[in-house]
Amino acid sequence: EKGNYRHFMQKEIFEQPTVVAQTLGSYLRQSDNSVALPQFDFDISAIKRVTIVACGTSYYAGMVAKYWFEQFARVPVDIDFASEFRYREPVLEDGGLALFISQSGETADTLAALRHCKAMGQTIGVVVNVPTSSMAREADLLLPTHAGPEIGVASTKAFTCQLAVLAALAAHMAVKKGLMTRAEEQEVVGHLLEAPAALNAALDHDDDIASMAHLIAPARDVLYLGRGPDYPLAMEGALKLKEISYIHAEGYASGEMKHGPIALIDEAVPVIVLAPSGPLFEKTVSNMEEVRARGGKIVLISDAEGLEEAGEGCLATIEMPRVHPLIAPLVYAIPVQLLAYHVACVKGTDVDQPRNLAKSVTVE
Ligand code: F6R
Numbered sequence: 001e002k003g004n005y006r007h008f009m010q011k012e013i014f015e016q017p018t019v020v021a022q023t024l025g026s027y028l029r030q031s032d033n034s035v036a037l038p039q040f041d042f043d044i045s046a047i048k049r050v051t052i053v054a055c056g057t058s059y060y061a062g063m064v065a066k067y068w069f070e071q072f073a074r075v076p077v078d079i080d081f082a083s084e085f086r087y088r089e090p091v092l093e094d095g096g097l098a099l100f101i102s103q104s105g106e107t108a109d110t111l112a113a114l115r116h117c118k119a120m121g122q123t124i125g126v127v128v129n130v131p132t133s134s135m136a137r138e139a140d141l142l143l144p145t146h147a148g149p150e151i152g153v154a155s156t157k158a159f160t161c162q163l164a165v166l167a168a169l170a171a172h173m174a175v176k177k178g179l180m181t182r183a184e185e186q187e188v189v190g191h192l193l194e195a196p197a198a199l200n201a202a203l204d205h206d207d208d209i210a211s212m213a214h215l216i217a218p219a220r221d222v223l224y225l226g227r228g229p230d231y232p233l234a235m236e237g238a239l240k241l242k243e244i245s246y247i248h249a250e251g252y253a254s255g256e257m258k259h260g261p262i263a264l265i266d267e268a269v270p271v272i273v274l275a276p277s278g279p280l281f282e283k284t285v286s287n288m289e290e291v292r293a294r295g296g297k298i299v300l301i302s303d304a305e306g307l308e309e310a311g312e313g314c315l316a317t318i319e320m321p322r323v324h325p326l327i328a329p330l331v332y333a334i335p336v337q338l339l340a341y342h343v344a345c346v347k348g349t350d351v352d353q354p355r356n357l358a359k360s361v362t363v364e
Helices: 008-014 016-024 056-073 108-119 157-176 182-193 197-203 206-215 230-245 254-259 281-293 304-310 327-348
Strands: 049-054 077-081 096-102 125-126 143-144 221-226 246-255 272-276 297-303 315-321
Touching: 008 016, 008 327, 016 125, 016 157, 016 197, 016 327, 049 108, 056 077, 056 157, 056 206, 056 230, 096 108, 096 254, 108 125, 108 254, 143 157, 157 182, 157 304, 157 327, 182 197, 182 272, 182 297, 182 327, 197 327, 206 297, 206 315, 221 230, 221 254, 221 281, 230 246, 230 272, 246 254, 254 281, 281 297, 281 304, 297 304, 297 327, 304 315, 315 327
Parallel strands: 049 077, 049 096, 096 125, 125 143, 221 246, 221 272, 272 297, 297 315
Antiparallel strands: none
């Protein structure tokens, strides 16, 4: 039931602090700030390579996780769309973990890729929201997200819960490989446990986002820019906007702008910039200035410090809480979801049942 909400998508966006806390609670131990993954019967410290396969929003969660696996566990990561992975000839070495990410656990291409990897002798890890799904049944390492049923066709809470699980998994692998000290583990877990409160603080800006949605609704094209782990978030933001508002949108790595897409910039193309303050902030801001110099209209999403430094002259700004870079991808998911949601509401589209889309894609 939708309760007091207008749409399931809206309800599911607002459930995120609760369901992310639930999900983190089943992979982290709060009493001593440690990672506590379920027991499984293979040695995760011996994993030589991680191959991530997924579709759509789940794929973007995988892209964020690639940064974490590399940073914490120093393991090489390959990632692909399931529909592409299946039809190339991927090189799968012995001792690899193939990781499938799916809300439904039934996406046909992802399931077929899983079966292929299983036949090739890979260890099969599954991050899935539906515990009774086909993918859940075929996993060696089953890592459920505890988002609860997701009804809105556009995925929201499943995404942030996937990120929560993947961060815990990357930290676990780092601990087992001896690459993360006890003190570092406590610090990482401490930051992850700050996520639910930070998500709440992000949701507090719902009204601001609702009141600027009319600035984006008339656009024909919208660009999203981000760097590092916020680059997949830029693509996720663009996907959400296309899906439910039918506005053409693209997510780009900030530094790639000048290699082509900057040619699109004029006053009619809003550019949404995701830039939490931190090590990548200055670089992203200089890309933003390139856009501004060409008449581009910018919506800057950053924390108070970032907005103070670079918010002037923007079409609009959206303030996020100041968070550790590890949890920024979870927190910045909120404004991109809410922006897509409110733009769709302004346009009067069917938010929960967008045209041409199905919740679970069980055909190839
Ligand atoms: C985006 C969306 C789709 C799904 C994709 C994968 O909002 O809902 O892009 O993310 O179809 O679905 P699952 O995660 O069920 O495999």
